[in-house]
Amino acid sequence: xxxxxxxxxxxxxxxxxxxxxxxxxxxxxxxxxxxxxxxxxxxxxxxxxxxxxxxxxxxxxxxxxxxxxxxxxxxxxxxxxxxxxxxxxxxxxxxxxxxxxxxxxxxxxxxxxxxxxxxxxxxxxxxxxxxxxxxxxxxxxxxxxxxxxxxxxxxxxxxxxxxxxxxxxxxxxxxx
Numbered sequence: 001x002x003x004x005x006x007x008x009x010x011x012x013x014x015x016x017x018x019x020x021x022x023x024x025x026x027x028x029x030x031x032x033x034x035x036x037x038x039x040x041x042x043x044x045x046x047x048x049x050x051x052x053x054x055x056x057x058x059x060x061x062x063x064x065x066x067x068x069x070x071x072x073x074x075x076x077x078x079x080x081x082x083x084x085x086x087x088x089x090x091x092x093x094x095x096x097x098x099x100x101x102x103x104x105x106x107x108x109x110x111x112x113x114x115x116x117x118x119x120x121x122x123x124x125x126x127x128x129x130x131x132x133x134x135x136x137x138x139x140x141x142x143x144x145x146x147x148x149x150x151x152x153x154x155x156x157x158x159x160x161x162x163x164x165x166x167x168x169x170x171x172x173x174x175x176x
Contacts, residue, residue: 033165
C-alpha cells in the first residue's frame with residue numbers, strides 16, 4: 001500500500017468489516033505452527049549432514065523431513081516441501097520401489113499413503129497416530145547454478161486445518 005487507508009462507517013447502524021490482505025513479507029516468518037513442528041535437513045548420499053548455502057552443480061543430496069507432533073495425535077497429514085529453483089528431484093522411482101538399501105542410515109519411520117514427486121515440490125500423505133516424530137526422505141540434484149530462495153516445508157492435518165506447521169525458509173547457492 002502506498003499510504004494509509006481511512007475506513008469508516010458513515011451510517012447510523014453498526015457494520016461488520018472483514019479485511020483480507022495478500023503479500024510477501026519482507027522478512028521471512030520463523031518456523032512455527034500449532035500441533036506439529038517440521039524440519040528439513042540435507043545429507044550426502046553417505047549420511048553426512050550438509051548445509052546448502054553452497055553446493056556444487058551436479059551434487060546429489062538426500063532431503064530429510066522430520067515431523068514432530070506436540071502430543072499424541074491422530075491425523076491424516078499432508079507434507080509439502082517446495083524445491084528451490086536450482087534443484088530437481090532425482091530418480092523418484094528409487095524411493096517408490098523401496099530400493100533404498102544404499103540409504104539404510106535414513107531409518108525412515110513411516111510409509112506414506114501416497115507420494116508425489118512434482119517438478120516444483122515433494123508431497124506426501126501420511127496417516128499418523130502417535131506422539132513420536134516421523135521422517136520422510138527423497139533425493140535431489142543441484143542442476144542450475146545461482147542463488148535461490150528455498151520456501152519453507154509445510155505439514156497440515158487435512159481434516160483439522162488449525163493443526164499445521166511450517167519450517168524455516170532458506171537460501172540455496174549452487175556453484176558451477
